[in-house]
Amino acid sequence: MSKTESILEAKLPQLKTALPGPNARRIIDGDARLISPSYTRSYPLVIRRGRGAMVEDVDGNLFLDFSAGIAVVATGHSHPEVVAAIREQAADFIHMSGTDFYYESMVTLAGKLEKIAPGDSPKRVFYTNSGAEAIEAAMKLARYATGRKNFIAFHGCFHGRTYGALSLTSSKTTQRDRFGPFLSGVFHAPYANPYRCSLGAAPADCARACLDYLENTILHGVTSPEEVAAIFVEPIQGEGGYLVPPAEFLHGLEKLCRRHGILLVADEVQSGMGRTGKWWASDHVGITPDIITSAKGIASGLPLGAMIARADLMDWKPGAHASTFGGNPVAIAAALATHRLLEGGLIENARRLGEHIFGKLADWPARHRLVGQVRGRGLMIALELVRNQETKEPAVAERDAVVEGAFNRGLLLLACGPNAVRLMPPLVIDQEQADCALRILDEVLTEVEKRG
Numbered sequence: 001m002s003k004t005e006s007i008l009e010a011k012l013p014q015l016k017t018a019l020p021g022p023n024a025r026r027i028i029d030g031d032a033r034l035i036s037p038s039y040t041r042s043y044p045l046v047i048r049r050g051r052g053a054m055v056e057d058v059d060g061n062l063f064l065d066f067s068a069g070i071a072v073v074a075t076g077h078s079h080p081e082v083v084a085a086i087r088e089q090a091a092d093f094i095h096m097s098g099t100d101f102y103y104e105s106m107v108t109l110a111g112k113l114e115k116i117a118p119g120d121s122p123k124r125v126f127y128t129n130s131g132a133e134a135i136e137a138a139m140k141l142a143r144y145a146t147g148r149k150n151f152i153a154f155h156g157c158f159h160g161r162t163y164g165a166l167s168l169t170s171s172k173t174t175q176r177d178r179f180g181p182f183l184s185g186v187f188h189a190p191y192a193n194p195y196r197c198s199l200g201a202a203p204a205d206c207a208r209a210c211l212d213y214l215e216n217t218i219l220h221g222v223t224s225p226e227e228v229a230a231i232f233v234e235p236i237q238g239e240g241g242y243l244v245p246p247a248e249f250l251h252g253l254e255k256l257c258r259r260h261g262i263l264l265v266a267d268e269v270q271s272g273m274g275r276t277g278k279w280w281a282s283d284h285v286g287i288t289p290d291i292i293t294s295a296k297g298i299a300s301g302l303p304l305g306a307m308i309a310r311a312d313l314m315d316w317k318p319g320a321h322a323s324t325f326g327g328n329p330v331a332i333a334a335a336l337a338t339h340r341l342l343e344g345g346l347i348e349n350a351r352r353l354g355e356h357i358f359g360k361l362a363d364w365p366a367r368h369r370l371v372g373q374v375r376g377r378g379l380m381i382a383l384e385l386v387r388n389q390e391t392k393e394p395a396v397a398e399r400d401a402v403v404e405g406a407f408n409r410g411l412l413l414l415a416c417g418p419n420a421v422r423l424m425p426p427l428v429i430d431q432e433q434a435d436c437a438l439r440i441l442d443e444v445l446t447e448v449e450k451r452g
């Protein structure tokens with residue numbers, strides 16, 4: 001069997017060398033000398049190519065990819081329709097800059113984004129190259145449209161690493177240490193996590209307690225509501241641990257925003273574009289944000305982000321905000337192909353496979369002493385690992401061992417939050433691949449549990 005056939009036909013992992021193999025080792029040595037050490041690689045995977053949910057490394061090892069390049073390759077690696085769309089667009093023109101010129105696909109994609117965005121009001125779209133840039137755009141628009149200065153974000157949130165976005169981000173201190181001072185006027189409030197309510201409330205009262213704190217301690221304590229331009233919230237907290245807040249929390253935020261004329265910004269960079277089994281995590285609870293930010297899965301791996309806002313908010317003047325590359329035509333072509341595939345069955349697949357996986361994971365907290373909680377929606381799934389299910393002491397080293405152990409068995413996972421492991425496969429996986437991933441994870445957990 002030639003190499004091409006092997007990756008095209010493979011559905012399950014197959015390891016041929018010890019990891020990392022000799023070619024991977026050589027490249028990683030070069031990387032260590034030349035590449036910024038600020039990147040956070042968890043294990044030595046050096047990809048050579050990918051198809052669907054499979055990745056082949058430079059030594060011919062095949063991995064089942066439950067990371068999707070950080071929840072990005074929604075339609076799988078190098079989906080033939082996405083590749084064809086990219087090729088076709090690249091042959092016509094690669095760049096012209098939507099800042100100064102027109103091209104049709106910008107309008108076509110915006111029309112599709114308007115249709116899928118929650119709420120009936122007309123929308124307008126600003127294109128970016130990344131999630132962080134979409135957040136920057138939302139921060140600027142929120143100030144511009146409201147004439148207010150302040151922002152609210154949540155403990156544990158991740159909105160990106162450029163200065164505006166980083167001023168909101170609070171998921172890890174390593175992301176902020178030595179980079180301050182940050183943008184002034186950003187205040188952080190507790191995010192409703194009933195499993196570990198940071199306000200000490202009982203699970204059923206956590207959402208209420210967090211909303212009260214926001215209303216009374218932040219909004220009528222450190223800033224007046226009239227000074228707040230926007231509240232930025234991830235409807236499912238991503239890097240923070242795939243936390244799914246009670247619907248009541250998001251409904252409460254929406255009400256509070258309406259009451260005080262504050263804009264509600266839903267950061268759906270990770271949770272959007274079908275990953276949860278609906279277009280947006282917001283759709284699961286029925287909130288209508290004023291602004292939505294999207295990136296990651298939107299173009300199956302080409303760099304594209306979007307800020308989708310209520311049309312009446314986006315009345316800023318020409319030149320007020322723009323980007324040379326944002327909305328690159330090749331990236332938009334990939335996004336249009338991605339949209340077609342998502343609509344054509346992949347969102348439904350994410351819903352169905354998510355249900356299958358959650359069904360299988362339901363008894364893991366009873367079967368595995370390390371598993372404290374299983375949570376998420378669709379194919380945005382996390383297991384929080386604890387040393388003790390009563391005290392919920394975080395099992396950080398054990399979590400790292402699970403991620404590494406899975407890699408050594410051919411399954412690509414990533415960590416999230418202080419002590420969770422996340423499953424975020426491409427939305428093209430089938431049941432056999434889902435079951436294989438769970439079998440490997442089950443084995444690795446059992447092994448790590450045996451160690452002590």
Ligand SMILES: *Cc1c(COP(=O)(O)O)cnc(C)c1O
Nearest residue numbers: 130131132158159160238269270
């Ligand atoms: C990844 C992420 C971002 C930042 O996106 P980049 O493309 O890395 O700049 C912002 N918000 C959320 C929720 C994310 O998951």
